[in-house]
Amino acid sequence: xxxxxKLFGLNKYNPKASNYKMNTLEDIQAxxxxxxxxxxxCDFTESIEYVLQRKATQxxxxxxxxxxxxxxxxxxxxMPYAPMTYTSKDYERLEKYLKLAGKVxxxxxxxxxxxxxxxxxxxxxxxxxLSNLGISDMMIxxxxxxxxxxxA
Numbered sequence: 001x002x003x004x005x006k007l008f009g010l011n012k013y014n015p016k017a018s019n020y021k022m023n024t025l026e027d028i029q030a031x032x033x034x035x036x037x038x039x040x041x042c043d044f045t046e047s048i049e050y051v052l053q054r055k056a057t058q059x060x061x062x063x064x065x066x067x068x069x070x071x072x073x074x075x076x077x078x079m080p081y082a083p084m085t086y087t088s089k090d091y092e093r094l095e096k097y098l099k100l101a102g103k104v105x106x107x108x109x110x111x112x113x114x115x116x117x118x119x120x121x122x123x124x125x126x127x128x129x130l131s132n133l134g135i136s137d138m139m140i141x142x143x144x145x146x147x148x149x150x151x152a
Contacts, residue, residue, distance in 0.1 A: 013038040015082070017051035028052075028070040034081040049078040053090065056097065065101040072097055 021027035052075035059068035072094040
């Protein structure tokens with residue numbers, strides 16, 4: 001991105017869903033994914049990642065699981081950059097839909113990707129919360145979510 005574009009915000013990510021088509025696999029796959037955090041220039045219910053989640057539900061009800069899954073995949077790619085913090089439940093819908101479609105082989109990879117994304121978001125949120133409290137001298141200790149057989 002050139003200096004002119006940066007100064008005037010020309011290539012800025014536009015999260016407003018009405019700017020994108022979502023009727024075919026090609027439409028959904030063509031929706032760009034941001035490369036950095038973005039701000040909403042609309043109500044969050046009009047944001048692309050939120051609308052993709054709703055469209056997934058609509059497509060599922062219509063029996064179009066391939067489109068529903070594509071919506072959730074794209075939404076999961078965009079959510080880490082959104083100003084709103086999404087929960088693990090939002091990310092895990094994709095796993096549920098993949099199971100419904102019988103695509104069990106994809107579930108493991110998606111689960112791993114989801115766990116990594118959520119863990120990263122929690123760390124960033126904790127750092128932000130601590131810095132808001134004026135605490136700057138800290139050590140980040142990774143939290144292991146697996147429990148060994150002795151502790152279980």
